Every structure is written in C-alpha cells, then in structure tokens.
Amino acid sequence: MDGLSRRKMLMAGGAFGAAGALAAASPAGARSLWTWAPSASVAGTGEGLDPQWVWDDEVDRLMASVIDRGDVPRVNELLRTWTRNDQALPAGLPQDVHDFMEQARQLPSWADRGKLERAAAFNKSRGFYLNLLNGVGGGMLSTAIPREARSVYYSKGGADMEDRVAKTSLLGFAIGDLNAYRPDGDVIVHAVKTRMVHAAVRHLLPQSPGWTRTGDGQKIPISQADIMVTWHSLATYAMQKLVEWKVPVPDADAAAYLHVWQVTAHMLGVRDEYIPATWDAANSQSEQVLDPILASTREGVELTDILLGQLAEQTSPGGIDRPLVDALARFLVGDRVADMDGIPEEAFWGKVIATVWPKLIAFREKLIPLPLVPPLAWTIDEAARQYILFYLTKGRGTRIEIPDTNRPD
Template sequence: MQNLSRRRVLTLGAALGLAGVAAPSTAWAWSSAGSIAATDTVSDPWGVWDDDTDPLVASLLENGQIPAVNTAFDSWIENGDALPAGLPAPLTAWLQRHNTLPSWTDQAKLARAAQFNKRMSMYLFLLYGLGSGIMSTVIPREARNVYWSEGGADMKARAAKTFTYGYDLNAVDAFQPTGHFVVTSNKTRLTHAAVRHLLPQSPGWRAVTDDFVPISNGDILITFHSLGTFVRREMKSWGLRISAAEDEAFLHQWQVALHLLGVRDDFIPATWAAAEQQSAYALTPLLAPTPEGINLADILLGLTSQVDLGVTRGFQREFARYLLSDRIGDWLRLPRDYASRAVIEVGWPAYVAFREGLSPIIPSGFSMFDRFVRGLAMLFLNNGTSATYTPITIPTGNRPS
C-alpha cells in the first residue's frame, strides 16, 4: 500500500510539475501532429476563439434577444428534440450546422465510455467534484472569468449548472437521442460566446485580466486537462483496472465533447500520450493562486460542507489537498487537519483496494470513506435528476462590480 501511495504522489507531483515549476511560456509550441487532424503544424489556440458563434451571440445580446432565446431553450433538452420554434433565423441556422456529432465520432467507443463511466461513477464524482472543481480555481484565467461573470455572484446556481453538464456527459445515453449532452454542449458553447462579448465590458475583469477576449480554444483545452486528463491519471494511479479499450473510449468521449464546445480538430489530442504532453505544457506551468480563485474555492468547498458527508470540514479540505497537492492547498489557504490526513493517506488506498477486489482486508475506515464518496455522489446526482434539473442559460450581464 505504501508503494501505491508513493507512486501516486510521484506521478501527481510530476504531472502537476511540482518538482521545479517551469516558467509559463507565452508562445504555443505543441505540434498538431498529435491531434485528431494529424497535421504537423503549430498554430496558437490561445489566439483562436469561435468565429462561427461569437458574432452571432454578440448580435443577439446587442439586440436584446437572449431572454427570449433562453425561454425557447427551456423545452429543448433531449438530443433528439426538434429545434425550438420561434428562434431568430441566424440562430436556427447555427443550430442546424452544429447540433450534430462530428464526422469522426465512433459510436462503439461512446457506448464503451458510457459503460465505463457507470462502472467508475463513484470515483468520477469524487475526482471531478473535489479534484477538477477545485483545480479550476487555480487556473488563473478561469478563476477570474468565473468570478467576474454573472454566475460568479451565485456560485450555488453556477455549480448546479456545471453539474448538469457533468451529469449529462456521464449519463448512459449521453450521446443518444434520449440523452441531453449534445444540447447541453450547444447551450454551453453559446454561453461561452456570450461571456466573450460580456466580460470585456466588465471593469472588474478588465482590471485583472491578462487577456482581451476570454475562453480561447487554448483555455478550453487547459480546462479539459483539469477534467479528463487529471481524472484519468488519478484513476490509474489508484490502481483501478482500466482496459486499453476503456482508456481509449474515455478519451474519445472527451474528444467529441471538445469538438462540441468549438475546439478545432487540430488542437484536440489524438491519444492520451499527446494529451499528457499538452497538459504538461499548457496546464501545469500556468497553475497559480489568484484572489478570485481563493474566494471561489472557499465558496465551493463550503457548498459541499453543507451536506452531511459523515466527515469533518477538516477531513474534506485535507481530501482536496490529497487529490491536488499541498502546494495547491496552501495557495488556496485550505486549513490543515493532520490527523485526518494521516487517516486519508493510509485509509484511501486501502478503501480503493478493498472496493476493487484487490485486497481481501476490510480497512478500518471503510464505512467512513464509503459514506463520504456516496454522499458526494448524491450531492451530484440531486442536481442532475429531473426534479431539480438546472438548465444552462445564456447570461446577459456580468457580476455586479
């Protein structure tokens, strides 16, 4: 078990660049030879936004049409639903172009990914929620954008909308006509286009940003690495059994997701090796604390603490540290609870090993860990059930300064 912990620490430390952080580079140098397009070129995704969507959404915002679009979108939920009636004609034309899967979609891989997500659901809830969610607060551009956008003022509602995306992606029929994910992705892509138009009008955002238009293709790739790449790396380091076909399918699901968010094929990694290379290059060196991120992490962890997970607040903060590293924990000023940490260091690998049938010994903290992961899963699922379904709506303003 000690070996497992040590390997995990080393892998995560190296992956997050914690042994000697490279200076952030300003020019993109990742060759598209490793992308789906497989073109051996280097173009800069930090200078690519969404040309087919941004002018359209800017004009809908300028003409005051977004509230009516959001109302029309209320009943547009399933991938197989007809496009809503009464939308502005250019938006209908946009949806006719984009409300579909890319030509390179492999349905067999998507079906395999769905089964894999189901099998791994407990780990995925934990890793996306407490790992990726908190990591997003140390991605400076993302933290500043989220803080200064409309949703930054109401993180509970924002988290619920993000859960909707995660729930829709992880549903067994995510990409099927009865699933929601294609529709949810289109709503998210339109939301991002709105943010690109709105945030530059925010004096608060302008005062802190290093970017003149938010959410470039490069930024979306960075967020993908904090989600898919991070989660897959963690699952592997925990010794979870992932077949080569499942591994590939999990990547494919994310490749399609990135395409649906408007990322160009020449930036989407074709393999996990290429993804890891891009992540080491584009995510790791850019991680840093910001006042906005520290605030958002505190709010997000506070929201999770409102639910009784059967563990203390200190345990929950230590678990976030355990997933993300103490360096990130220190950046976010997460309080220390050394007793809980000792329990986690020993108990979590033992819990995983028992749960996966890799060890016959029931660890002493089994029921506590079990309640913790199940509690997090319920928190996630409660937002995803139809009773409390929180639809994604396109914002019309920014956080009040």
C-alpha cells in the same frame, strides 16, 4: 476582431508583438511557447496557430449580436424546451441562432458510437472515482487556473456559486450518463448551449471593470487554449489519478474515456487540430498548457472556500466535516495546488485519508467483478448526483442559460 484579422495581426506583428501584449500583464510570463504539433491531434493536421489567439468566431459574432439586439430572454425561453439530443430545435428561434445550432449539434465525422457506448459502461463501473475526480478534484484545479477563476468570478454566475456549480455539474454529469450521446441523452444539448454561453461571456466580460483589471492582459476570455486547459483539469487529470491510484483500466476503456472527452471538446467548439488523439498527446499538451499556468488568485481562493463550504454542508448539515473535506481536497490535488487555493492543512485527516485510500480502492475493485455490484454502485452514485443537483439548486432545478450581463460590481 474576427479570426482572419487576429491571424493577420499575428502574422504581421509576428508572434513577438502578440505575445508581448499578453506578457505585459501575465504573471511572471508563466505561459509556455506553443509547440504542440497538430499531427498529435484527432485532425492529424492543422495550421499550428497558438490556440491562445483562437476563439470561436462564428458563434462569438452571433452571440454578440443576439445580446446587442435584446434577443437573449426570447432565446433562453425557447432553449428551456430543448432537452434531448434527438429533439428538433424549438420553433421560433431567430433564424441565425437556429442555423448555427443545427450545424453545431452534429457529431464530428470521427465520432465512434462503439467507443461512446464503451465509455458509458466505463463511467458506470468507475463513477465513484470519476465523480470525485471531476467534481471535487477538477473543481479545486479550476480555482487554481487564474483565467478560469476570474472569468467565473466576474461573470453573472459568479454571484451565485451554488447555482453556478449545479449548472456546470449538469454537463459533467451528462458526460458520465449511460445515454450521454444516445438519442435520449442530453450531452449534445448541454454542450451546444455551453458553447453559446461561452460566446456570450466573450462579449460581456471585456465590459466588466473587475475582469479587465485582473484579466491577465487577455482582451477576450475563453480562448481555445483556455478550454483545453480546463479539459485537461477534467479528463487528463482524472486519467492520471486513476493510473496513480492503480485502478485497473483496460486499454480499450482508457481509449473510450478519451474518446467521449474528444467528442465533447469538439462539441464545445474546440478545433480538431487542438484535440489530442492519444493519452500520450494529452499528457504532453497538459504539461505545456496546464502545469505552468496554475497560480493563486484572490478570486480563486474565495471561490475555493465557497465550494468546499458547500461540500461540507452537503455531507453534514452542521458543517463539522469541513476539516475532513479540506483534507480530501488537498489529497486530490496535492500540496502545491492546495496551497495556491488556500486550503488549510489538516494533519490528522490528511494522514487518515492517505492510509485508508488504497484500502478503499482495493475494496471497491474486489467488489466490482461480483454480480450486481456495478448496477448497484451506479444507482448509489446516481442518487448522490441527483442529490447534489437538488441540493445546490434548493430543489428548483437548474438549466444552462445565456447570460446578458456580468456579475454586478
């Protein structure tokens, strides 16, 4: 169904008909009514359609066609050679794919180079917190987001969670890179590829019996609302935690960090009318789209266990640190989400972390203004990031590729 006919369906049947179709299978009708105004977005204006009924029509049609005509292996092979923001697209891509990518790689007119540079500097000094919040915290939130947990579980990548985490980390880490949006960086590359992967998933998952059975009544996965839910579990959640932990964040840094995520949402195909213009607007959208839908699922609990097991293995190959990892995860996302994810309570480590954490922050914050500390801290964080990617891919490296099947049943 294209965008126009979806819109028609909404208008003709009225919101009630459409919402009814969804509510039939949605747990306790948990989704709130969409009232968030486009005036609070970077576009400042818009149609105000509920983003739950908006996908990414042009690329969705394109990827469905690429899959159906058997072009995925050829496109993936060529995409492997496209690695830098400023690089020309590989020769030999099908014309329609080439045309889409050429247009999709353009930054929005409102992208502000100065802010992107400032965000890079902010990521440099606060990489420790941001990696922890986006990596571990965001990961644990994502498994309590039923639609995300299930689509990840039943898609091709769900069968190999280590590789899947490494691939997702590629984009997360790229956003935090110093050269993220500079010509020699790679966020644009990863975001455009991810946009195509999501479109492929929209074509494939409806063919998965497992997903269809558990898919929350949704007929097509990864709506614009779903993407913003995940966006909040990364950007908004991280900023809320920094505030809660009293990490000093100057206003200009907060604005720059928001900006790098606004641009990234746009590059992932989110319409500007759904991208919050300010942190206040982000917080209110998050309250509306993220908070009410958090819930426990069998798939989410299983994925959480795999993810925390991996983290424990990374920090200590014998796996003895699992209780500590569980306590850290619980500390990061709070009891409500930890219970949904089935993360066990570790009373001893829980108390230790709650006591030590403010001291650790105070210690780090005292050190940061000293000369050479930011570059040194960055180097250590960077080494950890590279290690994580190397570990997760068993030294093979990884790349974002378009899937052409689902997880085998």
